[in-house]
Amino acid sequence: MIRVALRRFAQALLTALAASLLVWAMLPLAPGDPAYRILYSQTQKEPLPAEIEALRHEMGLDKPLPLQYAQWLGKVARGDLARSWRTGQPVAEEISRRLPATLTLVGLALVVSVAVALLLALISAAFRDRWPDRVIRVYTQIGAALPTFLFGLLALQYIVVGAGVGKVLSGGALQMAILPALIIGIDRAAGWTQLLRASLIEAQEAGFAQVARARGARPRRILLIHALPNAALPFLTAIGVSVGALLGGSPIIEELFTWPGLGSYTVAALSARDFPVIQAFVLISALLYVAASLLIDLAAIALDPRLREAHP
Numbered sequence: 001m002i003r004v005a006l007r008r009f010a011q012a013l014l015t016a017l018a019a020s021l022l023v024w025a026m027l028p029l030a031p032g033d034p035a036y037r038i039l040y041s042q043t044q045k046e047p048l049p050a051e052i053e054a055l056r057h058e059m060g061l062d063k064p065l066p067l068q069y070a071q072w073l074g075k076v077a078r079g080d081l082a083r084s085w086r087t088g089q090p091v092a093e094e095i096s097r098r099l100p101a102t103l104t105l106v107g108l109a110l111v112v113s114v115a116v117a118l119l120l121a122l123i124s125a126a127f128r129d130r131w132p133d134r135v136i137r138v139y140t141q142i143g144a145a146l147p148t149f150l151f152g153l154l155a156l157q158y159i160v161v162g163a164g165v166g167k168v169l170s171g172g173a174l175q176m177a178i179l180p181a182l183i184i185g186i187d188r189a190a191g192w193t194q195l196l197r198a199s200l201i202e203a204q205e206a207g208f209a210q211v212a213r214a215r216g217a218r219p220r221r222i223l224l225i226h227a228l229p230n231a232a233l234p235f236l237t238a239i240g241v242s243v244g245a246l247l248g249g250s251p252i253i254e255e256l257f258t259w260p261g262l263g264s265y266t267v268a269a270l271s272a273r274d275f276p277v278i279q280a281f282v283l284i285s286a287l288l289y290v291a292a293s294l295l296i297d298l299a300a301i302a303l304d305p306r307l308r309e310a311h312p
Contacts, residue, residue, distance in 0.1 A: 004301055012294040019286035024072050026282070027275050028065060034275065035061060038085045076283070082276040086269065091280045094265060099284070102261030105177050105184070105254065106246050112185025113192060113246075114239065120189070121196035126223055128201060136193065143190025151183045152256045180257045184250065188242060195238050199231030206230070233300050240289075240296030247285045 027034060035055040039047035056062050060071055075082070081091040124136040159179065203209060204227045212222050254263020262281060269277035 005298055008294060008297045008301070012290050015293075016287060016290045019290065020073060020076065020283065021069065023279050023283045023286065024069050026279055028061075028068070034085075035059060037273070081280040081283075084269070084274055084277050086272045086274045086277075091276050094277075095262065095280055095284070098260065098262045098265055101177075101259060102247070102250055102254065102263070104174065105181055105259060105261060106243075106250055108177055108181035109184035109188065109246055109250075110239075110243070112182055113188040113242075116186055116189035117192035117196055117235070120193045121200060122223065122228070124193070124197045125200035125204065125227070126219070136197075140190045140194045140197075143187055144194070146187075148184060148187045149252045149256065151187050152180070152253050155179060155183050156256060176257075177259065180253045180259060184246065184253055188246060192235065192238055192242075196231060196235045199234050200227050203227035203230040229303075233303065236296050236300055240293045243288055243292035247288055251281075 033052065033056075035052045036047060039051055039055060053062075060068055063071075079092050081095065083089060084091055084094065087094075120136045120139070124133045127133045200223065204222060206227075208230075209222050209226050212226050217226070250261065251263035251266045253259070254261045255267050258264070266277065266281045268274070269281070
């Protein structure tokens, strides 16, 4: 178990390094000269060539690319995410003030997603090909087809404005995160429900379930005690893969509901082509994805001995 866990940790570390390389490459591969864009955004005037060269030297842009990456990675490891081209403020400080609100929203959305997907998948598998199953399948198809921001716009129009539930301007209170978390969670749960339903139905038709059925086990016991644990691994994997997507999709909902997280900060950075902020957001999303995938892998190894035997 320890040997397999160490191997998974090494793989996660290599994945994180590869992700950091791709994130860093956003800057040198971007069109235009970063030094010119910084100087122009600060003064709104054409900078002199000497000023551009001086800033390029200060930023280390005149050094070989491998050395630039090594220096950038060293700064990131120390928590230095450079300064925003738009505001001139340290990106790490700006993110540290907003990240807790975003993590709160994403955490609530994750809880909602797991709870909704688990409940609906169990109902759908228990009433297979009957009206509850058909209704849930319609929901999953609609949820998988429509983007999250559309659900957000509909919620603003008919729930916040129409019914007067919630507020358009959020002050960051925890209760104000419930509605946007429900929107993100219900939208994400659609795909998870489809996956878990299919795994539950497959497990109910497996040999161990047929043996339990022949011994007189009730359908509810077969579903909850026998089928669910065997169907849980693909479900856990989907959760781990989707953590980064939850964080990456939160800025639009945060902007719609004026939630004081990374949303407005990231959207403004995208509009202004503020690459240090964009780099930091993508890097945080990637690292959260890697960390979540590692935790899910370790949980799967602990739950299923066959995975330990497959990787001695």
